[in-house]
Amino acid sequence: MDWSALSDHVLAGVPVTPADAMAILDSGDDTLLPLLQAAFQIRSHYWGRGVRIHVLRNAKSGICAENCSFCSQASSAYSGIDHYKMQSVEELIEGARAAHAQNAVKYCIVTATRGPSTAQLDTICDAVRRIKAELPIKICTSLGLLAEGQAEQLAAAGVDRFNHNLETSEDYYPKVCQTHTYQDRMQTLQRVKDAGMETCCGGIMGMGEAKADRIQLAFSLAKLGTESVPVNFLDPRPGTPLEKVKRLSPSDALRCLAMFRFVNPSAEIRVAGGREVVLRDMQALALYPANSLFSEGYLTTGGQGHSQDEKLILDAGFFVESIENDTPNVAPTSSCCTESPA
Numbered sequence: 001m002d003w004s005a006l007s008d009h010v011l012a013g014v015p016v017t018p019a020d021a022m023a024i025l026d027s028g029d030d031t032l033l034p035l036l037q038a039a040f041q042i043r044s045h046y047w048g049r050g051v052r053i054h055v056l057r058n059a060k061s062g063i064c065a066e067n068c069s070f071c072s073q074a075s076s077a078y079s080g081i082d083h084y085k086m087q088s089v090e091e092l093i094e095g096a097r098a099a100h101a102q103n104a105v106k107y108c109i110v111t112a113t114r115g116p117s118t119a120q121l122d123t124i125c126d127a128v129r130r131i132k133a134e135l136p137i138k139i140c141t142s143l144g145l146l147a148e149g150q151a152e153q154l155a156a157a158g159v160d161r162f163n164h165n166l167e168t169s170e171d172y173y174p175k176v177c178q179t180h181t182y183q184d185r186m187q188t189l190q191r192v193k194d195a196g197m198e199t200c201c202g203g204i205m206g207m208g209e210a211k212a213d214r215i216q217l218a219f220s221l222a223k224l225g226t227e228s229v230p231v232n233f234l235d236p237r238p239g240t241p242l243e244k245v246k247r248l249s250p251s252d253a254l255r256c257l258a259m260f261r262f263v264n265p266s267a268e269i270r271v272a273g274g275r276e277v278v279l280r281d282m283q284a285l286a287l288y289p290a291n292s293l294f295s296e297g298y299l300t301t302g303g304q305g306h307s308q309d310e311k312l313i314l315d316a317g318f319f320v321e322s323i324e325n326d327t328p329n330v331a332p333t334s335s336c337c338t339e340s341p342a
């Protein structure tokens with residue numbers, strides 16, 4: 001496969017096919033660098049060499065009634081993580097100040113729950129209003145399934161984006177979680193769009209799914225027109241049903257990122273959870289297909305730290321994007337492929 005020609009097609013507005021996506025995931029290590037270079041052609045067209053830093057805030061940790069098999073915050077997991085109730089408005093504001101000091105363009109408030117209670121939603125909306133009044137930072141929230149009217153409440157408070165991952169393909173989803181359905185997730189994403197917020201939606205690679213499931217997810221996201229796509233790599237958590245799953249290799253993880261870039265050319269592709277432990281010494285190569293990352297760790301696991309992340313970005317010849325430049329170079333175009341298996 002001529003990866004450079006494929007990226008030229010994508011930039012000319014011709015969507016890749018599921019067969020192209022499979023060729024990417026099936027490609028060998030000898031062609032990994034040409035593949036990443038071709039993915040970079042697309043990435044740089046939309047995003048230049050900028051990297052967006054996002055900082056996560058675990059605003060309520062653990063004892064979640066859902067049973068997502070990858071998650072150490074499920075009440076069924078024996079993971080030994082910290083459990084705590086919803087943080088206060090002041091604590092959430094402090095987190096936003098710290099994120100802003102670390103050059104984050106987005107502060108992502110996350111709660112471990114099936115969906116937000118009225119009191120939790122009120123706390124988050126109050127915090128968001130005060131953060132937006134004080135700081136030039138965008139807000140993403142990830143609060144589980146949204147009931148009718150809740151998306152509008154968040155949007156009115158100033159939430160810019162709502163995260164709700166599909167995690168994997170529709171076919172594989174029942175193997176990952178049984179307490180809610182893929183359709184429940186789609187309904188929340190629709191509510192987010194209807195309320196006028198951006199959607200952040202991605203998944204986790206390496207949960208035992210087939211390559212075809214990763215491709216199905218990528219095309220589902222293209223069909224949804226998702227603005228932000230976090231690509232996580234499973235870091236198997238002790239005490240969860242997936243604790244014994246083997247991590248992806250760095251090169252397979254990079255091929256996943258490249259595939260998501262080809263299928264969702266204008267999206268903000270984020271190299272997300274598992275970056276440090278899965279990519280190891282090859283982290284810098286992830287910035288060729290991806291244009292954003294989480295810094296300062298994840299919900300229940302630490303990262304390598306802000307200064308190391310900035311060094312990673314700068315040493316590889318990229319730069320940290322500022323909030324003033326928080327738009328793509330070119331207006332997003334639909335990348336939805338009519339041959340989508342989704």
Ligand code: SF4
Nearest residue numbers: 064066068071074112
């Ligand atoms: S809903 Fe979220 S917090 Fe709860 S088990 Fe699933 S992934 Fe974990």
